[in-house]
Amino acid sequence: MNILERIVENINYLGGAALFLIGLHTVVTHTNLIKKIIGINIMGTGVFLFFIAIGNIEGGTPPIWLEGMENPIFVNPVPSALILTGIVVSVSVTVYLLSLVIRIFQTYGTIDQKELAEIMEQEVPHD
């Protein structure tokens, strides 16, 4: 029971780590470039979730000061603020990757990594 309790206590962290691993698995195993991008995004989400989970305090309220509060317990706002930046970065990376995939599709006619590698190997003549 003890183990189960600890899992439940740390479910946020474990979820973050699990997402990270799922994303990594997607990146490594899938040859479709779009899927790789999705994998990267899942990885990113995992890390973000992990970060936010750090800031969470059991029974805390959003860090907004209201009239009449007495000794309020606030959730740590810093991680959330940081992750906002992180999400922006992640979005821009995704956009850039997707635009590259479009270019790759336009020039090579495929978005599968294996096919891409074969095409490239044929195009580069062996001396």
Place this chain on the structure above:
Amino acid sequence: MTFTSPTSKPKQHLIITPSSARTTTLVFIALLFLLVFVGAVENWFGIIDKLNANTQLQASLWSFAHADVLLMIVLFLPVVGGFAQLAFGMRAVKWRDRMVMGATFINLALSLLIYPNAIDGGIHLEFPQALGLGLSFTLDMLGYTMVLITNIVWLFVMIFTHVYMGAEKRSTRFYFFMAITYTTVLGAVMAGDLFTMYLFFEIMTVASYLLVVHYQQEDSNRAATTYIFMGLVGGFLILIAMMLLYFEVGDLQFESALGALNQLGAVRYWIIGLLIFGFGVKAGMVPVHIWLPKAHPVAPTPASALLSGIIIKVGAYGILRVATSYYFPNSNIEPDAVWLTIENVGFLVIWAGIITMSVGVFMALQQSHIKRMLAYHSVSQMGYIITGVGIAMYLGDHGAVGYAGAVYHIVNHALFKSLLFLVAGVVYHHTHESDMYKLGGLWKKLPVTTFVALIAALGISGIPLFNGFISKSILHHGIVEAVHEGSWIFTLAEWIFIAVSAGTVASFIKLMYYVFFKKTTETYAQIGFEWDGMNAAMIALAGLIAVIGLAPNFIMNRFLLPQIRSMNFDPHFVEEVLSQLNYFQGSDLLTMLMVVALGTGIFLVGKKFNLFHLHLPRWLSVEYLIVFPWYMLMYRSCKLIDRKRHPLDPDTEKMISTDQSNPTGFLERFQITVNRFNDRYEKPFIQNDALIYVGLIVIILIFAIIRLI
């Protein structure tokens, strides 16, 4: 190569053109300077006393000769001259050549002036901060001897070059890199610490590469590639040793480091071993000599003369310098036990020298190409020098005899080997033939060349009254000393020494006979005798050979003994044995007689039974023994990964096959092999973007956690 030989016009006797008159005068003045120098040093006619009487003149001359800046002028004049001729050379060939010869001549004159300064305890100059560690230059008598012989040989070779390279292409480049090599040689022998020496040594390798590759033919490219890579390997070995030494001792000045070195275990042997091999590559020590017989035949004659005469000596000088400085005790330490390290090393070095000399002479006997034969003789003669160095180490405080022999032989070999290469060059210049079996009867056409070749051959064979005899008998004394004081096993070394000397005699009888004296149907009608700078330069060198042979004590007393006295050799031994050495005593002459008889015998037997055309099976050559296993390994490993997806195409297979006649070089084979492995393993490995990341992060995590637990 296009020769527009000036001698192709109908033969006219003894025409002296203004140009050859000028060069002859220059040679004459240089010899005159040397004569005055000898006179001043020996105090003929009380010349020094008279000078001393005139105090004002004496003082000003004295201060001029003692100016340390002279050293730097001698060091950098060649390279300045090199840049100047680079600027001029494009416009006026005449002025370029004059500039080169003039600079070399001034350098010789200035270096003669340094003598009083060098003998008064040497010069020491430092440039702190340069290259991080600071450079320093020290000129003691050992360094000065090297500087002087370098300058003398260089001047005469340069005068020779002026005529010889006159018709060649790209001679401005040749002169330029010649000048850089000149400076680096001087820098290496003047160096006051290993770091400075390494600096010049490494640049010398690169600069002399350009000399070897000069003709840019297929064979010279191949030989030069071998040369530079072996040179670089040697340089890197020295670098490792230098790093070890610097770290363990904290200082690279050429002075005793035994106090620190004796604290170390095996590292002290590593250091000296690496140094010996590193310098040994340049010195042509067996088994790392293989570049030498390749590079000499393909280089232009002046380059091979200097390569053999001077540049390989720098390697021997390096061994001598490091061994007798770092590994020799300070005089205030009790002897015996402290000599142990260097004695152990010396034992091996003597044998390295013996093996080098015997392999060299054995290979030389088999050659038909004149320059290749001379190159193998360089290997063999370097064996003598290395043996001398080994004796200097092995005998400890009695090693002075080996030391003197080694340095003396450096001087002598510089003279006669450069002269022999010049002779080979003249023969090629006139006949365009380098195979000695196809030549003959040249003595009628080239009497001066024949004469100087004879003197050089007598010198290298060690015939009494010529210089080779002197240094060889000193070395012989050294080996006898080693038998007395060390192990009986050196009796064997003595026998080999005598046999090798006999082989040398045989080899040079063969050279003289086939090239100059053999009867032949060829008339060489196109050769007409003409006096030019080449003849003057060669006669000057031949004269020096004879003079040293007749008056051996001058170099011994004025150059070698001052150096030896300043070192930590047993003074008793030096005064009683070395300075009393009688070169023309009965036993030595008798030994020499035996050697000559044996050598003649070898020649006659070899000629009769055609033994000189007997080539060793290919697998016995040293190069083949070292390299072949690698070829085999590469070929096998390429075959091993020959799979359906990565087939070995027939062209490549032909390139790396271990066929006897396959000319592919080591480097190419290596690259092909690496390429195969790269194709096979790297390409698929690259495809897996993030897999490496996943794998390694897991491994590192596990590793770190294990470390934690």
Place this chain on the structure above:
Amino acid sequence: MISQLPIINLVALLLMAIMVPFIKKISFRATLWLGGILLIGVLVSSVFIFIHVANVGDIIYHFGDYESFLGIEFKVDPFASLFTLFVGTLAFIIYVYSSGDKTEGIESPEFSRYYVLYFLMLFAMFGILYSNDLFNTYVFIEIISLTSCAIISIKRKKEPYPAAFRYVLLNEIGSLSFLFGIAMLYMISGHLNIDLLANTIQSGWTTLPINIIFAIVFMTVGLSLKAAIFPFHIWLPDAHASAPSTSSAILSAVVVKIYILVLIKLILKVFGVELFASLGMDTVLLIFGGAGMIMGSIFAMTQKDLKRMLGYSSVSQIGYIVVGLALMSDLGLRSAFFHIISHGLTKAALFLSVGIVIYLKKSRSVKGFEGLGFQIPIAMTVFGIAAFSMIGIPLTSGFIAKWNLGIAVESASQYIFLGVIVISSLLNAMYYLPILFAAFLKDNPEHQEKVSIEKIPAAMLLPIVVLGLSILLIGIYPNLLMQLIDLVIARL
């Protein structure tokens, strides 16, 4: 006033990046001139900052006057100011070159975009060095990743796209690992400020060691991935080969080094050397570095594309830096810093002189150098100097770098690395020397008779001459640089 200079530098670079598209509408030449003047200004101010920091003390700057545990803090110490100087110098040199080389694959509408990316990248690099805040570092790292990938794919050709894709993908994995490490550190300490983190890391080690292990491993591997330390190098050759030559120069000479500098900052300032070494990470880095030194050279030897070869050569040289770092001693760090600067100059010289070859011949093949030494003598001479520096011939900075590394390796009793250094140098010689031989010692089959000196824009020649001379200068008087490095290490 001087304490505001770092921020003014940053803002100026950022503003320039934003302004380029607008000024370009007026005149493209004006943009170039303005950028150049701005870079000179940044360079001069970096010099002033360095002098100030060395003599007076660190500059600490709080954004918006928040306390350091809340807000972003900039801390300009000798380390940051020396390396911003290095980045600024090389960036200026490469900028001048790029203004001359208008052909290499970039089409004219893209010129201004190229400079936008260039200034943004510079902005981020300065930011990373100044920043004393881990999350801020992460953001700057992401900016560098994006801009450097974009600077590769700016060519309208086929090959750069897959290369850039792989580069972004792996860089993003690296960044996320780094962020994951930051999360782990934040979990135990609640701080992102480097100084404050360093204070709490010891207590964190006793309570939650597993967090710190994860942080160290993930951050090290993440940065290794971005810095192309040996087994993680796979993206580098493709990316550097297909980029325009100026981009390759700045990527190989500077950008890759920035990540190593971040790693050094982390190890020395956050984790501390003992903690890092107690996990055996120094051994890991030593193995990576040593393997990289040799494997990078071996891979380089087999390349037929000159720029791929230079890319692999960078991998091998990064190995030298990593070995110096992994020794975890002052001597090792000295050698690493020296090598960073030396290799920066050398590799920039190589890529830029190869850029001139490409400008002339429109081909990147290793073959076909015959007789080039007489067509473009200056470029090939600089290439030669840089190649000698890579091999480690004395009088060049590469020799001093090797010498320092050798001494450092011995002081840590890792004698085997002496052999590794020598083998790697020899392998370097094996692939650089044949090119030089071909350039200077073989005749061009096309122009047998007359070989004329080609005309190259002065804006391209001047930078490489400066680079060649500085390699020699540092090679002859390394103490000029060594004093600065010693100062940095003393104050780190």
